[in-house]
Amino acid sequence: MDDSLSETPAAGEDPAAGPPAASEDLAAGPAPAAVPAPVPAPIPVPASGLPAGPHPLAGHGGPSPLRIPVHVRAGFLIPAALILLAIIIYPAVDSVWLSLHNHDGSKWVGLSNYKTLFTDQATLKALKNNVIWVVCAPTIACALGLMFALLSEKIRWSTAFKAIIFMPMAISFLAAGVIFELVYQQDPHQGVANAVAVGVHDTFAPSSKYPGAHPRPDHAKPASGGSFTSVDTYTAGSIANVPLVGIQAAKLPGKAAQAAAPAAAPAADQIEGTVWLDIIYGGGGKPNQLDPGKKGMPGISVKAIDTATGKSAGSASAHNDGTFTIKGLKPGVKYALEIPGSNFAEPYRGIQWLGPSLVTPAIIASYLWIWAGFAMVLIAAGLASIPRELQEAARVDGANERQIFWRITVPLLAPVLLVVLVTQIINVLKVFDLVYVIAPGSTLPDANVLAVHMWSVSFGGAQDQGLGSAIGVFLYVLVLPAMYFNIRRLRNEKKEGR
Amino acid sequence: MSVTRPVAVPGRVPLGTRVAKRLTGGALYIIVLVVGVIWLIPTLGLFISSFRKASDITGSGWWTVFTHPAQLTFKDYTDIFSNKGIIQSLWNTVLITVPATALVVFLGALAAYAFAWIDFRGRDWLFVVVVGLMVVPIQVALLPVASLYGKLHIFGTILGVVMFHVGFGLPFAIYLLRNFFAAIPRELLEATRMEGGSEWTIFRKVIVPLGLPAIASLAIFQFLWVWNDLLVALVFSNAKTQPLTVALQSNMRQFGSNIDILAPGAFLSLSVPLIVFFAFQRYFVQGLMAGSVKG
Incomplete structure (x- = not known):
């Protein structure tokens, strides 16, 4: 590879001074045909405004004209002139x-x-x-x-x-x-710009695992931000079932296990329950029941909302079998369960x-x-x-x-x-x-x-x-x-x- | 005791500064590395994509070949080399580029010699005109030349495309070569004249050999300019005479479905300039630098 990109002119030599350097080389050349190969070509433009080296025309007084018949001059100029015209x-x-x-x-x-x-x-x-x-x-x-x-x-x-x-x-x-x-x-699986954008985005804001999943309409009503709030209310010490539908069983993460009811009865300040996908791949089972073949939805977060104040009183995230336990609740208060929209957000698709x-x-x-x-x-x-x-x-x-x-x-x-x-x-x-x-x-x-x-x-x-x-x-x-x-x-x- | 006292050696940089320098040096290399990778990735993406099946390109990122190298295939290239339209257009590119380069170099050298060494009235003034013509946008000439070609019955022909490139290549060619030719020592020209050489002989035996570096820069610049052109050919060529750029461009609107033509075609189109770039880097850079005045 030629190294002209790395070439740095010697101190004091103007980078634009191709012509002067060249003319010296040319003058030194013994015969016209034997031009030294690496003569730098002129760069008339780039650094011409810099403290310039001598102009090509300097040094030998400029190209003073030779006396030449008209038709010869014309022969050199006319083809180009006609085309330019x-x-x-x-x-x-x-x-x-x-x-x-x-x-x-x-x-x-x-x-x-x-x-x-x-x-x-x-x-x-x-x-x-x-x-x-x-x-x-x-x-x-x-x-x-x-x-x-x-x-x-x-x-x-x-x-x-x-x-x-x-x-x-x-x-x-x-x-x-x-x-x-x-x-x-x-x-993002094709364009490298969006692959990077999605990669960066998901590093700081991991995307949800269950885009499109939702409760049945008779169980919960949609709230702002893609969240759902349960129709029923629960008090501490009770069990809440959260069956979800809307995505394919094949899309569940591999760690999802057979959905199960909570193993032990909830303590007095807890609400326990199960979040599961209420569908069996290939059909079967009854709605709202923890039939064999239905799987838990690990990672879904569930919040207990105080129905009186509307404020969140606690939250929990579902285990592999779908069970969750919300702790630290007050007895006697009525809570609604909210499933935040972040559980169902569409994955980030990059920038248009x-x-x-x-x-x-x-x-x-x-x-x-x-x-x-x-x-x-x-x-x-x-x-x-x-x-x-x-x-x-x-x-x-x-x-x-x-x-x-x-x-x-x-x-x-x-x-x-x-x-x-x-x-x-x-x-x-x-x-x-x-x-x-x-x-x-x-x-x-x-x-x-x-x-x-x-x-x-x-x-x-x-x-x-x-x-x-x-x-x-x-x-x-x-x-x-x-x-x-x-x-x-x-x-x-x-x-x-x- | 004073002997053992550490004496500040002149030119020795204090440790703190050295550490700081080492650190900024490391940061410098990281920046350079990142910039270099950013600049390489787009071309790398095209290169790798051209060795994948269309279904793979639209199905997964080109970077997956690093983990699944089995998807690499020459199929796109064998397909494109048996695609008559693409091969014809590649041939057209050559048929347009070679004469357009040769003519610009030859006619430009003739005129540059006249501007450098032949006196005629209004020479300086005419040269200013030539310099002025360098920045004229081709848009201003497209419509009139199209109708001129219509009258001359050369619209849609390779000749028409070539002549347009020659016209817009000449001002820069004259400018570049004249500056170089003017630097040729006068004695060499006069010596040839003494021996009874004609102007043509001087041009051939003195100017051209001595001006070769500039001619090489110009030739490479013009070659790339024409090889890479899209707009001129888009206007003045037709389906039979279109060069590779136009043929590929017509596939752009259905990017996804034509990617198996576009990726290898684009790589084919850019491989020739890249070879020229790496083979003649010096002349290439100089030609482009000098060409920076050209519009």
């Missing part, structure tokens, strides 16, 4: 024209498509989601990238770590979509990742999985280019690590962070594949973004060229500041270089 320039202009027309381009409608863009509910939703994307994704990607870059500086096998984080960059959004569709599967409310954050998470590595590599290159002496000097002057980080490292990294942010914003504005692939049809409207909406409006059924073009043009306008940013950076590079 046909595929980008003319279409971009034509889109503006189309956006001022109706759905099939037959009628001039002025700015009405742009008005639709800001009034139509579906489009507004897409716009709103784009705002969420632009606010969250680039900043989090940047923060993760910075964190990972700092981490990888401090560990020994940083190459492997960086390769793992960077690897998703090679994967298509479609494959990433399939990958995360699997991760986000609703069933791709449901309407979480679909956008879930897709943003998959985006971060892909792009954090990109931010990390750029920022790591920037970190490596910060002169160690500055940090050392600050340390000697008594600055603590946090001060060094915020007052020296971050300001010096600012240009790189800006490049990462701008790049990510452009990316995020145009995000299409991930949303289109991951969002299920039912929640696609909730996850919609402009690029996806543009596709659905233009090609996905509506065939509205006017609105589609208006969205395209609008996206174009949104990236214009980035275009300005790039051009200005190019200008600066040139100025520094010459």
Whole structure:
């Protein structure tokens, strides 16, 4: 494996200074054909804002022109120019024209498509989601990238770590979509995200063993929270039978034993009884009787409620044969038995990742999985280019690590962070594949973004060229500041270089 | 007696600090480990799922293979390799990616050479235009190019998909290569000229060999860009010319029932970029880094 991920430029060497280093190597090369293989390719962008090394054009006075006949010049330029004209320039202009027309381009409608863009509910939703994307994704990607870059500086096998984080960059959004569709599967037995969610949930709040079980309606009435309260009342010293139905005998835990009546008569301050499943697998037996074949329901908790005050006076949990003993009751008081709803709660099924409310954050998470590595590599290159002496000097002057980080490292990294942010914003504005692939049809409207909406409006059924073009043009306008940013950076590079 | 007094050795860190460092070092490795595992698990899940039967995938988690390895099978792969549609689409991906990469590299190198070493009026201004074109979103061109292709009768053809990729690949190609070519020492070009070499000879014998690192970065970047594309092919290809990404995408809506196609198909689709990634990591990273300006 190549080790470019672990490569840290020598002190003082700008990570972006591929070209100068390369040109030296090239100049030293004996013959044009014998290029030293590991010449670093130029990285014109990433750290260009850092204290830059000499521009490629520096050193030999820049590429001053050679005198060349017109047809030769044309031969080099024209193929590319023609394609650029046909595929980008003319279409971009034509889109503006189309956006001022109706759905099939037959009628001039002025700015009405742009008005639709800001009034139509579906489009507004897409716009709103784009705002969420632009606010969250680039900043989090940047923060993760910075964190990972700092981490990888401090560990020994940083190459492997960086390769793992960077690897998703090679994967298509479609494959990433399939990958995360699997991760986000609703069933905790399929989706790893919900498997973890359920695992964590059940660790802190164990799920019930008897979902769906309940007393017969003539025995108890349902109360709040899925609880049941007995119709009959009991006094201390008596026996209470609690037959339950509603689940299959096969679902009982293995330790459930033949249901039995309490072995001894209850003491004066106790209520004793049995909780059992009042069904025999395969039929037989009589309701409300402890027939052979009926099993106790171990673990079911039963509460004694003082009917006068409505307060709980004691509780107990059933043994393997279903028997329970509630102790510490007062003689003469009438108690109702309550079976709390927690006995019957449906098991926790995990989070609906791709449901309407979480679909956008879930897709943003998959985006971060892909792009954090990109931010990390750029920022790591920037970190490596910060002169160690500055940090050392600050340390000697008594600055603590946090001060060094915020007052020296971050300001010096600012240009790189800006490049990462701008790049990510452009990316995020145009995000299409991930949303289109991951969002299920039912929640696609909730996850919609402009690029996806543009596709659905233009090609996905509506065939509205006017609105589609208006969205395209609008996206174009949104990236214009980035275009300005790039051009200005190019200008600066040139100025520094010459 | 003063000799036995422990003398603070310069550079020796006090014990307390050392212990603290060791502890934070341990925490650091745990964080790194956790992050690494989180980043690996999604891909691992797909990889393992692609070796399980559809009924197993929908019935239990892929992690159960660690306790029940017997469920692993090549069936999904043998099925997908005998699936004519998928194989055709894989072939289409190659037919689209190879020419789209070669053309961008070739035409981009020609133009980059002109921008670097041939003087013509408005050169700097035109280069600014090229830089500006790098961030143009493809959405702005989809509809007009679709109707242009309709008129030229190349809508739905591989040629159409290729030409669109070439168009949107060129600005970045020109930008990247021009910066590199401009750094080539002038004397080398002039020497070739002295020997009577034409511009074409200079391009072939000097620029291309010396610019190879940049050309490699560009080629890898463009290759991955096109190989991984979904949107362009979704618009400009049809059922016969669609690449693997589009073919798989059409199976996404019934995710559960098509998982036996999707899992191995997606892994097939990502294995080529992964091989490229591990084989040419240096150029790959540099190409992507340089490509960060591209929209």
